[in-house]
Amino acid sequence: MSGQYFNSITENASRLGMRIQESISEHTRELSITRGASTAYLEAPDDKSKNIRKQLDSNSDREKLDAMKRLIAMISKGRNVSEYFAQVVKNVASHNLEIRKLVYIYLLRYAEQEPDLALLSINTFQKDLTDINPLIRAMALRVLSGIKVPVIGSIVVLAIKKCAADVSPYVRKNAALAIPKCFELDPSHTPALITIITTLLRDRSSLCIGSVAVAFEAVCPTRLDLLHQQYRRLCRILVDVDEWGQVDLLSLLLRYARMMLARPDVEGDSIDPDLNLLLNSTEPLLQSRNPAVVLGATRIFYYTGPPSRLSKVTQPLLRLLPGSKEVSRIVLVYISVIARDSPYLFTPYYTRFLVSTEDLRVVKLTKIQLLLHLLTPETYSSILREFIDCADDTDNEVVTVAVQALGKCSHQIPESTQTCLNALISMIKSRHDTVVSSAVLVLKILVQNELEVESHSRPIQTQQNPGMSIISHLAHRIDDIKHPQARACVVWLAGQYAASDAPSADCEGMHDWAPDVLRKAVKGFINEDPIVKLQVITMAAKLLVLNPTDRTLLLLGRHTLNLAKYDLDYDVRDRARMVGALLVGVLPKEVNGADEVPEERGGVVLRREQVRVVLFNGKAGVVDKDKPSDDRSLLGSLGMITGRPMRGDDILTDWLEEGIEPSLRTNPDDTTTPSAIPTAISSRPHSKATSAHASPVILTPGASPSGSAMRDSSKGLWGDLDSFYAEESEEEEEDVGSEDDEENEDDNDEEDGEEVDEEDGDEDSLDATTNETRPMLQPSVGAS
DSSP: OHHHHHHHHHHHHHHHHHHHHHHHHHHHHHHTOSHHHHHHHHHSOGGGGTTHHHHHTSSOHHHHHHHHHHHHHHHHTTOOOGGGHHHHHHGGGOSOHHHHHHHHHHHHHHTTTOHHHHGGGHHHHHHHTTOSOHHHHHHHHHHHHHOOOGGGHHHHHHHHHHHHTOSOHHHHHHHHHHHHHHHHHOGGGHHHHHHHHHHHHTOOOTTTHHHHHHHHHHHOTTOGGGGTTTHHHHHHHGGGSOHHHHHHHHHHHHHHHHHHSOOOOSSSSOOOHHHHHHHHHHGGGGGOSOHHHHHHHHHHHHHHSOGGGGGGGHHHHHHHTTSOHHHHHHHHHHHHHHHHHOGGGTGGGGGGGOOOTTSOHHHHHHHHHHHHHTOOTTTHHHHHHHHHHHTTOSOHHHHHHHHHHHHHHHHHOGGGHHHHHHHHHHHHTOSOHHHHHHHHHHHHHHHHHHHHHHHHHSOOOTTTOHHHHHHHHHHHTGGGOOOHHHHHHHHHHHHHTOBOSSOOSSSTTBOTHHHHHHHHHHHTOTTSOHHHHHHHHHHHHHHHHHOTTOHHHHHHHHHHHHHHHTOSOHHHHHHHHHHHHHTTTTSOGGGSOGGGOOOOOOSOOOOHHHHHHHHHHSSOOOOOOOOOOOTTBOTTOHHHHHTSOOTTOOBOOOOOSSOOOGGGGOOGGGSOOOOOOOOOOOOOGGGHHHHHSSOOOOOOTTOOTTSTTOBBTTTTBBSSHHHHHHHHHHHHHHHHHHHHHHHHOSTHHHHHHHHHHHHHHHHHHHHHHTTTOSOOOOOOTTOO
8 A cells, every 4th residue: 555655656756847847948948048049139239129119019928028138138238228118018917927027127227217107017016016926026016116216105115014014924025125225215204114124023034034134224223222122033033044134134133232232241251141142143153154144153252252252263264264265355354353352262273374475465464464463482483484485575565564574573572583683684685675675664663672672771882782783784784775765764773873982983972884874875965865865964963963073074064964955855955954053052163164154143052962862862763563453443344354444334332331121122922821731631431522622732842841830739730740740640540440430330420520520610710820821722623
């Protein structure tokens, strides 16, 4: 018998498969779904479209479909085919679904240009909203909401309201997607749209809840109070929502958690139960195949979770790295931001962020920045070698960032200072100007910081101090440094640290290389960049203050001021006049000649010690600091990817320290009804008919065993399920004894009947004492 039944199923399945195959083949033949047929419409000349009007008025669906394909092809080529609008509208009610789709596409294209003609199809769309096919109802609503004619705003609102209560979740999803279009068309319908959104938020289908989140963000993003009673249900249904709906819903729940829930305790394990529900519901999404969902879940853990749970995002993010170049770039930005605050999460995997020659420029820059966050005493040697290799890159921007990273390494890891200095000094010998200039700029910062620290602890010694040795090395190689900013740095260093306590053969009180640097700079002063000229003028003033009696320095300083006095750049001329006025009280009167001595000028004349303070200590030293990052810029925003503010980026909302009252998030509809537990029904022969019609016991998932329907056996209320079964077993034993007595004595039937009445009375009294909290037992359908 079973074999025959199996053969019948197999035969029916075979027939169904053949029928489906024949149907698909027929539709494919009619629609000409092939590469050659599809391209034929695009390649066909426009003169073949003269009979389109005749085809649209034809009674053949095949000709109408061919005409519509030709029209859509011409639209894709930029042709204006609005003249066929009237004929196309006639086919909007066609029974052929393919024709309807193409008609809807045509109407969406020309409805805004031909608003008067578009109104002709409104009645047809309203009629389609009641079609038996949910696909047609959804398509009609999409086209109706896509017609950008403000006059039909009220009609669109009514259509959305009607579809929002549709039995099909697909139609309700399209109703949610139509809300932002209607809001953009006429914002005056906002109150009605908010009412529809409130209704859709209570939807139990996971298919449309993601679209509802989109509508909520578009129409009423600040009305988070509408989510109070739906928050817990949205968290529980999150795992069942479609992938792109999960992205929108995660963004909405993130804003709600930051503004309505209490901040988690960073030091302890204290966390709000509703926030814990969100984190537990989001955790499975970290294993999603959609990178956008994984990144959305990462934002939830990063912005709402305690630090102890942030480690859950490490492996999911690393899993996305080998993906496409676009995804890899965004994931690297995420990791870099997270590693800035929690580098321990990715330090063991630093080898996965090494720079590759095939990487894009932005990816290389992001990896270098990320490796800086992962610097530790155990990893700095390998990361330093990576930075040195990046300095040989063909991209000048990557070279500059890599060289700057070497300087930051020495600041973060003091043990690496000597290695960084050696690498930077070797880069000065490079033939590439970008490498040399970047190395000089970084060396200036390192030397300046080191000398300033040592000046507070002990006097600077030329022979023993590595910083002075670096300055000396740079001073002797100034002719090889061509980059203007790098030359300006070398001149500034030579002038700032020219003073020396050691005896000098040339100039007393300064290093041997200081006057030589000034001589070389003044020699090509006219051809220097303005930024270099400014530093040369300042250096000449510093050397004159250190040794105002040296005849060679006096002549060299006079020549420098004269060149700057007639320079084309006004900044250079102003600097020369300022320095000349500052040195009035320092230079001897005979420096300019007796005939050029100016008259006694008024004002305050500074002494040599005062001028020295102004020139050497008047400006704070340059400190290499990263630009402060905007912590309020939301992770995943476009501005965080591009590195500049972008229009439309969200701003991270602040935490609500205490959080709102949790009872506001209690939804009466989500409260589980206690299980209907029937009383013990006697199984005596005379009551078999009654028990046969009784409904079976249905255990509701989530019902509390300690609810009002449970009663204790001693007091009439059950305490738990075990006591209920124990009491039922005792009653069954009593019933068995009663049946034995019934077989021996016929007169006991009446007594048994009285006992049954007493039991019914006890049940009635039990219902009265429990205030009718137990649901009424429904008779089972089909019970014999």
